[in-house]
Amino acid sequence: MRIAIFVETYLPYLNGVVTHVKILREGLIHNGHEVLIVTADKTVKEHVLEDGVLRCPALEVKKIYGYGLSSPISLTLMKRIKEFRPDVIHIQQEFSIGLAGVRAARALHLPLIYTLHTMYDDYIYYIAPGPLTGIARRVSHNYVRFIARRADIVTSPSKKCLDYLSNAGVHRKVYVIPNSVELDDYSETATTPEQRAAIRERYHIPADAFVACFCGRIGKEKGVDNLIKLWHAQCGGDPSLYLMIIGEGPFRKELEALAQSYGLGGRIIFTGAVPHEQISPYYACCNAYATASLSEMYSISMLEAQASGLPVVQWLDPDNIDQIKVGVNGYLFETAEEFGRIIHQLADVTPEQRVELAKRVRDSVKERSSDSIANYLLDLYQQAINKHR
The missing domain is CATH 3.40.50.2000 (Glycogen Phosphorylase B;)
Structure with a gap:
């Protein structure tokens, strides 16, 4: 199977989502599958594909831990995705790169997996001062709902997401897959x-x-x-x-x-x-x-x-x-x-x-190996493919 994974940041940048994606990628490759990581990178000026990682040029957002925001609309990006010929697209975050993944899945008629990693209500204060918190929360809920409704399968590492998604207006089955560790x-x-x-x-x-x-x-x-x-x-x-x-x-x-x-x-x-x-x-x-x-x-x-x-x-x-x-x-x-x-x-x-x-x-924690999460997600990828057909 060929899997394109869209994530806002990737190595050498480090956070929990990056670690999750790194472990998933290694488990998938170990099981004989091909993986393309698509990520934003504020250090590159053009799209760079190296060692299975496609780095897209981005503008730095210092207020949010130095994240970079890349354009979700890119002919070069779409060309590279087509050349990879993925069987499924898996988005791990919801910002510019995640939105690019949603667009690619729709344009190429591919099944879409969405993993929710973050309770964004806990992070609103980074982008909105106190009086605007309520408005920002509603906007974030609408956006998460927009992404979730376009996915064939929704997953999360914690049951905690169920209440969050419900509050955001997303009422559908969510597959809870705990994180893994090397x-x-x-x-x-x-x-x-x-x-x-x-x-x-x-x-x-x-x-x-x-x-x-x-x-x-x-x-x-x-x-x-x-x-x-x-x-x-x-x-x-x-x-x-x-x-x-x-x-x-x-x-x-x-x-x-x-x-x-x-x-x-x-x-x-x-x-x-x-x-x-x-x-x-x-x-x-x-x-x-x-x-x-x-x-x-x-x-x-x-x-x-x-x-x-x-x-x-x-x-x-x-x-x-x-x-x-x-x-x-x-x-x-x-x-x-x-x-x-x-x-x-x-x-x-x-x-x-x-x-x-x-x-x-x-x-x-012995059952939390990289192979375990890869095998579980492979089953969900196949479900998404069947459902999308």
């Missing part, structure tokens, strides 16, 4: 003791300290400010407890100032952006993953942490509860006191108990 990249043997020790040394973390981490885009929607407040209230008095914030984003300076105001500048660490191929030792040098975000749709960062053997401590999110098996690969909290109790309990486990816990956590 298990080998986060296995017990993927990093060395020297690599783990080097990261702790770089950030002046004692070898015997307990470290919880969060990894992701540092934006308001990720709730990292709440995580820091929880850490201050429940863990700030224990000098053996450290929190590592991995990632970059527009909210970072404010969060660093917040940590400094609590006197925790040395024990709440901001690493900045870390290339994806270098992220595994960061997880491996930690003891747990903590998050207070309510905007996730089956978080890939959490999944990578679990593949690294880290139990997840997550603020209860009823609409996205499936990723945690309490007592197996993570713990849920609803109050600051519960958060503190969980962190202190994890910090107090013996080395033997920690090894056993890590194995249990890794085992819980």
